[in-house]
Amino acid sequence: MEHQNMDIWKEILANGTVLEKIFGHLCLDDQIKCIGICEAFHRIITNRVWKKKFRELxxxxxxxxxxxxxxxxxxxxxxxxxxxxxxxxxxxxxRYEQCNIFLQQVARHVAKLRVYSEYFVLRESMGVAFRRIQLFGNLRELQYYQMVVTDDHLIIVAKFCSKLRKLALNECHCSEWHCLIPGYNLNIDILVSMAQLRELAVKCEQRSPLPEMQYNVVAQLLSKMQLKAFILQNIRILYDDGDTLQSGNGNLLEVLNIGHISMESWPNLKHNIKDFHNLQCLNIRVMDCNTLVTTADFELLAINCRKLVSLSLENCDLHIEDFTLLKTLQHLKLCCCGGLTSANFLQILGSLKLCSFTLIHTRVLGNIAALQISPTLEVITIDTIHFSAISEAFQNSQNQMLQLHTIKWLNGYINANWITNKCPHLRVLHIPNPRLISANIFQMTSMRELHFTSLQGFSWRFLVLLIKNLSLYHLNVQTTETIDDGKQKPQDATDIRTTLNTILIPFETYSTAQHFWMDLLNNNRSLSLIFYGEHENLLNMNFLSDLLEFPYVRNNLKCLNVCGFAVEIADLQTNKTRALLQLNKMTSHYRSRNNKFTIKI
Incomplete structure (x- = not known):
């Protein structure tokens, strides 16, 4: 028998497919330990399990x-x-030692790498650079978040990551703790030396005043690099007295967003746009709200950018007679703009073949007449003080919106009649408060996602009706408000069946009716419940003890998901103090950023 068992084990150890499945079920910590046991384990884990799982890291x-x-x-x-x-x-x-072993083995398989530094939010003196980038020789995409990035570091990236096609520097800093700005504390010659780079993005943190960058640097980067996408965010682009540079590689550019443009540098940008014949996505955000975007500017885009499908205008003063000049446009966003007329509004929704339209903090001047809405429209996002007039315009539209599947109505009252009458295939609805459309919401039979941000005027009975009577897959409630209906709090959910896959609620909404939510989970085994709140509430010893007492948690769950970390129920039951200490260590960066914590059941 012993020989037979030994033969079975030999067969298992010789079968790479079986070992791959076994190792795939282990946690990363155990996988790292196993690669040191023997060469066979090392080969299976690094060349099979990790190669497939960690192409993106x-x-x-x-x-x-x-x-x-x-x-x-x-x-x-x-x-x-x-x-x-x-x-x-x-x-x-x-642990750090294990992470170093892991990176040494997995780096050659990684195509997309994102590195987040959580040191900076804790204490500036703990800023950190990533010193193992030379291991990632097959990298195609690199994104840094709040990292310290120096010229020397980027030289290493250019040398060892020769296949890199996308580089994103998000809220990064130089060694002196200033915002990282190409041409100021980042040598642009290093960026130019990255011959394969096709996408460059630099994003600074939102602050006042914004860090500044000369337009001459923008023009040099566009001229010397073969970029398809160039994105600058939260950077003020200033005019300089130098000559406008021709962007010799402008014909390659497909995506352009160059930060906050000063009024003085706006003519330079328009001059360069003439070279961007393959431009597909353009984001224009100006510093001075008196900066004009005129019909002549639209004519320039129509003539020179005939592939333009996405346009975002922010903080501009619109003097445009005809939006339909841009016949190829599919996505349009207007944010904090002035000068938008009711005639423009009719052109945008009726004559352009848009797939999505976003109107944020932008007034519509004049009375909106009845309109024929484009049959191609799929997504509408509205957040404006003119919500009543716009809702009425949709109500009076002359046709149904058969392709419309998403409405994001982020501010104010909405006339729900047009949603039920004009949008028969609506699947996703974002709304401040579903109580505003309580008379119509249960007629929206095609809706699968409901998102809202206010519980004002809510009753427990209405929330239960949403869960029970709508054919939803996702219900998301993101608010700091509570349901002021303590006397009618539901006691159980034994008779409730729901189509929901996930429910997202505030901690207070969960804690007020814990037995109800546990009953709901017990009766609907495909349902996941996510609640969020302050760490002192979710990682409270007494709260977790009560949570573990529910039969549904004890008998059906192996792990509790806290902020994305899987915590064994058995560990919480046997040594709660140690498990909580470990959780606090793993989530320290969320606590320092005052993030909400989450628990997923």
Whole structure:
């Protein structure tokens, strides 16, 4: 029997596919330990498991541990959602020594690398650079967040990451703790030497006054680099007395967003736009709200940028007779602009073949007549003091919006009749408060996601009706308000069945009716509940003890997801103090940034 068992083990150890599946179920900490046992384990883990799993790698450098994730960050229109997505992302904590071993073995497989420094938010003197970049020879995309980046560091990147095509420097600093600005404390010749680089993004933190950059530097980068995408954010672009430079490689450019443009540098940009024949996405944000964007500017874009599909105008004074000059436009965003007329509004929604339209803090001048809305429209985002007039215009539209699947109505009252009558295929609705449309919301049978930001006037009964009677997949409540309806608090959910996959609620909404939420989870096993709040509430010893007492948690869950970290239920039950200490160590950077904490059940 012993010989037979030995033969079985030999067969298992010789079968790479079986070993790959076994090692794939281990945590990263255990995988790192296993690669030192024998050459076979090392080969299977590094060349199979890690090669497949970590083509995309996120590293969070904190004062106590390193945090590893292989889940990419998607772009978010709202900064309010960014903290939530980052916090919920699945992560693994490893000690520095283990992280160094891991990076040594996995680096050659990584194509996309994001490095986040959490030191800077704790104490400026603890700023950190990433000193292992030379290991990542096959890197195609590199993004730094709040890192210290020097010329010497970028020289190493240019030398060892010769295949790099995208570089993003987000809220990074030089060694003197100033915002990293090309041409000021970052040598642009190093950037130019990266021959394969096609996308360059530099983002500074939002502050007043904004850091400054000369337009001459912008023109040099566009002229000397073969960029397809060039993005500058939260940087003020100033005019200088030098001659306007021709952007010799402008024909390659597809995406352009060059920060906050001063009125003096606006003519220079328009001069360079003449060379951008392949431009597809243009973001114009001006410093002075008196900066005019005129019909002549639209004619320039129409003649020279015939592939333009996305245009964002921010803080501009619009003097445009005809928006339909840009016939190829599919996505239009107007933010904090003046001069938008009702005739322009009709042109935008009726004559352009838009897929998405965003109107933020922008007034519509004049009375909006009945309009024929483009049948191509898929997404509408509205946040303006003229919400009533715009809602009425949609109500009086002469046709249905059959392609419209997402409405983001971020401010004020909305006439829900047009949503039910004109948008039969609506799937995603963002609204301040669903109580505003309580008479119509249960008629929205195609809706699958509901997001709202206020609980004013809410009752528990209405919330239960939303959960029970709508065919939703996702219900997201992001607010600091509470339901002021203590007398009608639901006691159980034994008879409630729901189509929901996830519910996101504030901690106070969960803690007020814990038994109800646990019943709901117990009766709907495909449902996940996420609640968020202050760390002193979610990592409270008494609260976690009560949470572990619920039969649903004890009997059905192996792990509790806290801020993206999987914590074994058994560890919390056997040694709660040690588990909490470890959790506090892993989440110290969220605490220092005053982030909301999350628990996912």
């Amino acid at each position: 996120n590293i969070y450098k904190t004062p106590y541990i390193s945090v590893i994730s292989n889940v990419g960050r998607t772009e978010r229109e709202s900064e309010d959602c960014e903290w939530l997505q980052e916090t919920l992302t699945a992560k693994m904590a490893v």
